[in-house]
Amino acid sequence: SSYQAFVTLATNDNYAKGAMVLGRSLRNHHTTRKLVVLVGPQVSDPCQSVLKKLYDEVRLVDVLDSGDTAHLAMMKRPDLGVTFTKLHCWTLTHYSKCVFMDADTLVVSNIDELFEREELSAAPDPGWPDCFNSGVFVFCPSMATYDRLLQYSTEHGSFDGGDQGVLNGFFSSWSTADISKHLPFIYNLSSIAIYTYLPAFKQYGANAKVIHFLGQTKPWSHTFDPKTRQVRGEGAQDVAASHSSFLLDWWTLYSAEVVPMLQGHYGDQPF
């Protein structure tokens, strides 16, 4: 299991904050696996320093670097910028198996059992449940798969403009082939599902293992008052709804365990 890792991605300082909280939450729940974060060149030095404390490996990925094989693909499909960066996780061939997690996810329980699953395992997407959500997935790094993925996305593009469309197009038998590749929804519980089917959330939500803050508004889009423990946001209704307890969990972890690390690097500068 030393050849297994959790992998995330942050191309800017906002998503880097998400990656910090995610990394911290994985450590807090005592994962025995390595932690890897792919960072884009826009992530600031102080953020990279904090990430280095939380992650075993901080790997710079730059698809605009013409030495990269994704560069050519990127020139043909400039719309798929971050997507090509995410696909880079397949190049981590010094690991035999990995779990990719979006930087806007939060682990609320140990999830090392995910490494028993095979490529490509993922949870269904609420909304169009024959698609898997690409915020959490089990995969096996391989340059051959990476090359085929780049070729696929260059040729077919992405039906939703992002990595989820590409990955569902490529791993197109997910919905029909093998039930063991369907991760339980509690491994990728989108906050969106709480509103759409509240009774199911009340029935099954207590078993949540990973919360995914998918959609426009991210935890870091809000502000937080540590004294009153109040999260405030622009979309007041959004926040008011019942997933605010998970949002509070995110902010509690961020302010208690991540902010002090950032302060150590930024000093008195705002961040």
Added chain:
Amino acid sequence: SSYQAFVTLATNDNYAKGAMVLGRSLRNHHTTRKLVVLVGPQVSDPCQSVLKKLYDEVRLVDVLDSGDTAHLAMMKRPDLGVTFTKLHCWTLTHYSKCVFMDADTLVVSNIDELFEREELSAAPDPGWPDCFNSGVFVFCPSMATYDRLLQYSTEHGSFDGGDQGVLNGFFSSWSTADISKHLPFIYNLSSIAIYTYLPAFKQYGANAKVIHFLGQTKPWSHTFDPKTRQVRGEGAQDVAASHSSFLLDWWTLYSAEVVPMLQGHYGDQPF
């Protein structure tokens, strides 16, 4: 296959209209299976007469009738009234296999291939996709199963107050046991999914086989002007959205093929 049937349920005249459209749409797509509708005692005589023309079998179910085994269960769980009525479909033991369809569904293509599936096959629910949606499901009538279902619902109730909660509790291995029991989402395409993940709908929606108008607002909650071919509703935004083309399909079928049958029975009375 003469022992196989599509089954729906209507406890009042509004849902009866839905059942008429559903029955018509199954016939229009040349099903070779029998059509059965369970009706409650509140369905008016003219509606029952129209249903008799469209369905091979119109069966009265009345869970308030103390001769019924559901009566006792019902006395203990009055909150589950319509749910117990829906469970009655398991008593149709003169068929070996059936497909239940909500009265708010519309068939847009022949779906007889569903009879190749086993009990309990259903499509995932958008919203909480580890639950199946109980608007379309394959089942095998059996008094033993019926009794166990009544007992289960009396003891455990329904986590969502309806049949979907009961059936997901009872057939609880659906999400983990057998991929062949996962019907493709296009066999139960909830209009809701169109908004939540429009790119997926654009990619896969053309293959839709069954549309499900789930939620508060039903096709019959709207009004329709056959001359301008405009659907109007209270929730103007709801209607404006992209599923209005399916809503138009429903109304086109209703006004062209069902209304004339109703007029034959109601004469000049409003209905």
